[in-house]
Amino acid sequence: MDRSRAFPSLPAGVQLAQLESLKVEIPAQALAALAEALDQIAKGRAVDLQGVPPxxxxxxxxxxxxxxxxxxxxxxxxxxxxxxxxxxxxxxxxxxxxxxxxxxxxxxxxxxxxxxxxxxx
Incomplete structure (x- = not known):
């Protein structure tokens, strides 16, 4: 999947939801990773998300x-x-x-x- 074209019109940080004073933003890198994960799921593959220590x-x-x-x-x-x-x-x-x-x-x-x-x- 070409990540650069996955969300061509979205800005670097995307506002996902706003609930009263809570605002959640998704960084562009996270959006690209999410797009890749969804692409793999659509192809019937398993996806494992893990945090990586610094x-x-x-x-x-x-x-x-x-x-x-x-x-x-x-x-x-x-x-x-x-x-x-x-x-x-x-x-x-x-x-x-x-x-x-x-x-x-x-x-x-x-x-x-x-x-x-x-x-x-």
């Missing part, structure tokens, strides 16, 4: 990136992904994991585009 332990971070734990530790040591120490253990911000994953996807796409351009498949 930071995770290294094993959780490795699982989120689908990487072996030693590889994640190497990325942390190399500074490719930021981390901090808390009570003697490393913690990784989820936003840093998402940024790393996006950067990797973009780099992969660039390489594939270049291979396609020179005629390799």
């Amino acid at each position: 930071e995770v332990a290294t094993r959780e971070a490795a699982a989120l990136l689908n990487l072996p734990h030693p590889r994640l530790l190497q990325l942390l040591d190399d500074g490719a992904i930021a981390s901090r120490m808390a009570n003697g253990r490393r913690r990784v911000q989820v936003v840093d994991l998402v940024a790393y994953r996006q950067a990797q996807a973009e780099a992969s796409s660039t390489v594939m585009d270049e291979l396609t351009r020179v005629g390799c498949k």
Whole structure:
């Protein structure tokens, strides 16, 4: 589903309901996630919504990136992904994991585009 066209006329934050003094607004990102969830439900697929903590332990971070734990530790040591120490253990911000994953996807796409351009498949 193309999320950018899901709600083309809605502003960045949409007022959903107003009850006396209570006003509920839905951020654009939440609206896009809701549209995606509804699309999956319409296709007969199960949808699981879970909150994500702002930071995770290294094993959780490795699982989120689908990487072996030693590889994640190497990325942390190399500074490719930021981390901090808390009570003697490393913690990784989820936003840093998402940024790393996006950067990797973009780099992969660039390489594939270049291979396609020179005629390799």
